[in-house]
Amino acid sequence: MSAEVTLHDNIHHDLRADCQHCFGLCCVALPYAKSADFAFDKDGGTPCRNLQSNYQCSIHKDLREKGFRGCSAYECFGAGQKVSQITYEGKDWRNNPETANEMFDVFPIMQQLHEMLWYLYEALSIDIAKPIHPELRTSFEKIERLTRLSKERLLTLQVDEHRAEVNEWLLKTSELVRAQARNPKLPKKISRGSVLIGAKLKGLDLRGANLRGALLIAADLRNADLRMTDFIGADVRDAGLSGADLTGSIFLTQAQVNAANGDSNTKLPPSLQTPAHWK
Numbered sequence: 001m002s003a004e005v006t007l008h009d010n011i012h013h014d015l016r017a018d019c020q021h022c023f024g025l026c027c028v029a030l031p032y033a034k035s036a037d038f039a040f041d042k043d044g045g046t047p048c049r050n051l052q053s054n055y056q057c058s059i060h061k062d063l064r065e066k067g068f069r070g071c072s073a074y075e076c077f078g079a080g081q082k083v084s085q086i087t088y089e090g091k092d093w094r095n096n097p098e099t100a101n102e103m104f105d106v107f108p109i110m111q112q113l114h115e116m117l118w119y120l121y122e123a124l125s126i127d128i129a130k131p132i133h134p135e136l137r138t139s140f141e142k143i144e145r146l147t148r149l150s151k152e153r154l155l156t157l158q159v160d161e162h163r164a165e166v167n168e169w170l171l172k173t174s175e176l177v178r179a180q181a182r183n184p185k186l187p188k189k190i191s192r193g194s195v196l197i198g199a200k201l202k203g204l205d206l207r208g209a210n211l212r213g214a215l216l217i218a219a220d221l222r223n224a225d226l227r228m229t230d231f232i233g234a235d236v237r238d239a240g241l242s243g244a245d246l247t248g249s250i251f252l253t254q255a256q257v258n259a260a261n262g263d264s265n266t267k268l269p270p271s272l273q274t275p276a277h278w279k
C-alpha cells in the first residue's frame with residue numbers, strides 16, 4: 001500500500017469516532033463500574049441501558065450531567081466504525097448474535113491499533129519530526145494494514161509488540177519536539193510517569209515537559225505554560241487548565257481534554273476542540 005493511498009485526505013476523519021456508522025461497540029463491549037465517571041455498573045458484553053436500538057446513545061448531549069462523564073472522556077479513534085463496517089462488513093451483532101462476543105473481543109484490539117495510527121498521524125504532521133518521517137510513515141502503513149486483517153487474525157495479534165515498535169518512533173518525535181522549547185529549570189518532579197495528583201503547578205513554566213503517563217488528576221495547571229509538552233497517556237481528569245497554553249503540545253487527545261477543566265482562555269492545539277463544559 002502506498003503512502004499516497006494510506007495517508008489520504010480522509011484519514012483524519014477515519015481516525016475519529018463516527019458513531020453513525022458504529023454498532024455502539026464501546027457502549028456494549030466495554031465494562032464500567034459505578035463511580036464519579038459512570039452512574040451504574042455494567043459488564044463487558046452487556047449493552048448499556050442508554051444505548052438505543054439504532055445504536056445511538058439516548059443521553060449523548062447530557063453525558064456529564066447524567067453521571068456519564070467517563071463516556072465523554074473515551075475515544076475509540078475510529079475503531080468502532082472500522083470493526084462495524086470493514087471487519088464485519090456492516091453485519092451488526094443484534095441481527096447476527098453468533099458473532100457478537102467475537103466482535104466485542106475484536107473491538108478493543110482495533111481500538112489500540114487506531115490509537116497508534118492517531119499518534120503516528122500526528123507525528124507525521126509535525127515539521128520538526130521530518131528527519132524521521134520515512135520511518136513514521138512506514139510504521140503507519142504497517143499498522144494500517146493490520147487494521148484490515150480478518151477478525152480471526154486480529155484476535156491473534158501481538159498488539160504489545162506492535163505498540164513497542166510504534167512507541168520507539170513516538171519517543172523520538174517527542175524528543176525532537178520538546179528539545180525546541182524545554183525549560184532548563186524544569187522541576188525534577190515533572191517527568192515521565194510522575195504522580196502529580198492534585199499538584200499545585202499554577203502558572204509554572206512547563207515548556208517541553210515530558211508528561212508521558214503522568215498522573216495529573218485534579219492538578220492545578222491554571223495559566224501554566226505547557227507549550228511543546230508531551231501528554232501521551234497522561235491522566236488529566238479534573239486537571240485545571242484554565243488559561244493554560246498548550247500550543248504545540250503533542251499526543252494530547254480530545255478524550256483527555258474532555259476529561260479536564262479549562263476555559264475560553266485555554267490555548268489548545270488546533271486539532272482539538274474546546275469542550276462544551278469549558279464554555
Ligand code: SF4
Nearest residue numbers: 027048050051057071
Ligand atoms: S451512556 Fe451513552 S455513550 Fe455511555 S456507554 Fe451508555 S450508551 Fe454509550
